[in-house]
Amino acid sequence: MEFISGGRDIGRLERGPLFAFPATGQPEAAALVLAAKPLARVPSAEQGKYAFEHFLTGTLPSVIAALAMSVVARSAVGLPALQRRRGMSWS
Numbered sequence: 001m002e003f004i005s006g007g008r009d010i011g012r013l014e015r016g017p018l019f020a021f022p023a024t025g026q027p028e029a030a031a032l033v034l035a036a037k038p039l040a041r042v043p044s045a046e047q048g049k050y051a052f053e054h055f056l057t058g059t060l061p062s063v064i065a066a067l068a069m070s071v072v073a074r075s076a077v078g079l080p081a082l083q084r085r086r087g088m089s090w091s
Contacts, residue, residue, distance in 0.1 A: 010037070011062045018066035023073045034063065 014037060021030040037059065071081045 008058075011058055015062055015066045018063060019070045019073075022067060022070040025079075030067070 014033060017033045018030050021027065021033070075081055
């Protein structure tokens with residue numbers, strides 16, 4: 001199935017920005033990457049239900065791994081895992 005190999009390539013490309021943006025303190029940019037992904041890679045109706053499930057189950061671990069690595073990288077260099085913006089509160 002061709003959509004599987006294409007999904008792997010896209011997954012490799014998405015992990016870079018999903019790691020880099022939060023690691024540099026720009027989680028909003030990572031959110032834009034996630035928002036743009038469905039626009040670039042939507043399984044068509046002829047690929048069926050399996051393609052859509054593969055799309056979702058492939059994205060979730062990829063996103064979790066990239067974000068976890070960015071938190072570890074920030075902690076390793078002495079930065080807080082989550083960066084609070086000025087003027088924003090967590091309440």
